[in-house]
Amino acid sequence: MDVTTTQYASFYQFLRTLDCYLGDDGQMIGEVQHFAENPQREIAAFVTRKTSDQIEVPANFIRILYVMKGNVLVSIDSSEKKLSTGGLVLTNAETKLSYSGNDEAEVIAFYFKPSYFTESLLGQFFEEPLLYRFFVEALSDELVGISRFLVYAFSDNSDVHFYALLLLKQIVKMAYFNNKVTKSAFVLLIVELSQAAPEHLIAKDSFVSNGQLTEEVLAYIDVRLEQVTLEEVAQKFHFHPNYLSSLLKEKTGYSFTEIVLLKRIERCKSYLEQTDLTVQTIVERLGYKDKAFFYKRFKQIEGITPRQYRKKCERKKTHV
Structure with missing residues (x-):
């Protein structure tokens, strides 16, 4: 086992000790409700594993769904997409999003309130046009009611995989409250997504904005x-x-x-x-x-x- 693989294994093992794992759809909805009702929290992350239930990812937030392990069938509005380890879905608050996985599946759901996206945060990746535009439009009152999403496919040894786990670790470590390191982890993930080869973007909404x-x-x-x-x-x-x-x-x-x-x-x-x-x-x-x-x-x-x-x-x- 090389050094990189060892580091990933150690990091992944640490994540299992974090208090962010959920078992079913009801837990997910309950935790997100607590998050929504807490005005001091702007970002949250939860993980489901070893469940074949259909897990609803509650709307009204900008969300990132990331497949840490296994195979998942993701429902995006009226369409379905099969994703494996390294699959990622980015949606605005209007998109209907749910998923079900096999026995090995472990999936992170990140939630972001609009207040999380300050001008200074967005400014850190304004040179990444696709993703910058996505977040600006996701926050726009003019596009309320319009579903927007991007779907990516990466491998489990990509930098995207590492940054997704890093963001999860930092969010849970800080008890879901913001700090500079958490935002830095988020920016690293977004920039890595934006600079990925075009073939990694496997689906997107058809809305011409x-x-x-x-x-x-x-x-x-x-x-x-x-x-x-x-x-x-x-x-x-x-x-x-x-x-x-x-x-x-x-x-x-x-x-x-x-x-x-x-x-x-x-x-x-x-x-x-x-x-x-x-x-x-x-x-x-x-x-x-x-x-x-x-x-x-x-x-x-x-x-x-x-x-x-x-x-x-x-x-x-x-x-x-």
Whole structure:
């Protein structure tokens, strides 16, 4: 047995001494109810083992279900998924979640109240777009009633396995109260999930989120086109700039800078067609101090300069 395997075995044996094991569905529901009623507790973790009962994972919390050992049949809303050791399900508060396992199955259910996710905590993984977005949307009042989930499959010797056990250990060790080490363990788990190879994400909800939000952001950019900045828009819509930028890229195929440039070019074309303003004045109105830069990008996209575009429009009018 190598050193890593020995460490895992020792760590796993320690977990068995913790007071977090439950035997049936009734115990799970009762413990979660106690957790819900205690305003000082924001995070909890419970383990079931050697039970073939259908275990309900109560809703109204963000939850992580992790298979420590064995094989489990997980029910997610109206679908079922077979997971083995290393399987992980992340859901928002709306998802209906339950599971049943074989005689060897040992499963952790993590529960998080919304208050757990402070801005400073979320900020520690804002560079992980998928997971950052998941938690931001899970906390949004705009998506109440909409089920969201992600399903992963890992091996039992992955870092995800270790971090899940570390988080369990820390939560129970601290009697379900928060501390810096607990939050660090949570962040380590989330970052490891986010950086895993794409094939480990084996299922996700089909809801296409943020479509309306994207339209609102684009409309706001239109209104503030001459002075708009990414930081301003992010503050307006209560997102981190990096997250908003990745959202726009995902939904439109363009970065924030590209969107602003394209919209300014369209605005420039309208000015050239409908007014007698000089090109210099138009460029300044659009928020550019460097006329040469805008000229260059305009020609790259339209194939002609702003002056040539105006002359082209004038020729069209004379032939009407």
